[in-house]
């Protein structure tokens with residue numbers, strides 16, 4: 218076994234343990250959803266279709282895994298006919314800050330179908346999810362967004378997310394993205 222194999226195995230196990238701990242911490246999650254729903258298994262094909270439309274792809278397996286682990290923080294919104302208009306998926310993790318344990322959410326993926334963009338669907342997904350995460354005593358929400366993605370940056374600014382820094386290659390090779398955070 219070479220060093221890079223061991224390192225990637227360690228990273229994978231570490232990521233899985235963090236994900237499972239985050240998932241377990243939601244065992245008493247209180248539901249405040251009104252216009253949104255928790256993503257069901259049956260919603261996944263539509264979510265993945267939207268994901269592939271807007272992002273480079275490659276994380277479909279993670280989205281499926283997170284549907285199992287973070288169903289309650291995987292928000293979907295549909296029209297009256299039951300067609301998928303958009304989704305916002307948060308993962309939940311812990312970190313240490315000033316000797317305190319912080320429970321935080323990270324926006325893993327967020328998209329609204331272009332047929333419905335600009336009509337407040339993204340804002341509804343954010344406002345319901347932020348309210349619910351706050352009511353469930355999470356400490357903060359973090360996200361990474363391409364600095365050139367004006368509609369998304371505009372929306373996050375509207376919801377009082379603050380820019381914490383800029384990072385390279387996180388939102389795609391050669392791209393710069395903002396690290397943003399909202400304290401709840």
Ligand SMILES: CC(C)(COP(=O)(O)OP(=O)(O)OC[C@H]1O[C@@H](n2cnc3c(N)ncnc32)[C@H](O)[C@@H]1OP(=O)(O)O)[C@@H](O)C(=O)NCCC(=O)NCCS
Pocket residue numbers: 271327328329330333334335336337338339340341361362363366367368369371372375
């Ligand atoms: C970002 C996204 C989810 C927003 O969804 P949405 O339903 O269109 O959002 P809303 O209609 O609630 O609000 C959009 C806001 O962006 C504004 N906006 C739209 N295009 C814009 C642009 N080019 N520059 C600046 N602001 C813009 C709208 O005016 C609106 O703001 P307002 O309410 O102050 O007028 C959607 O554009 C999307 O799916 N994009 C592709 C995937 C993506 O980039 N996801 C985010 C990854 S971090």
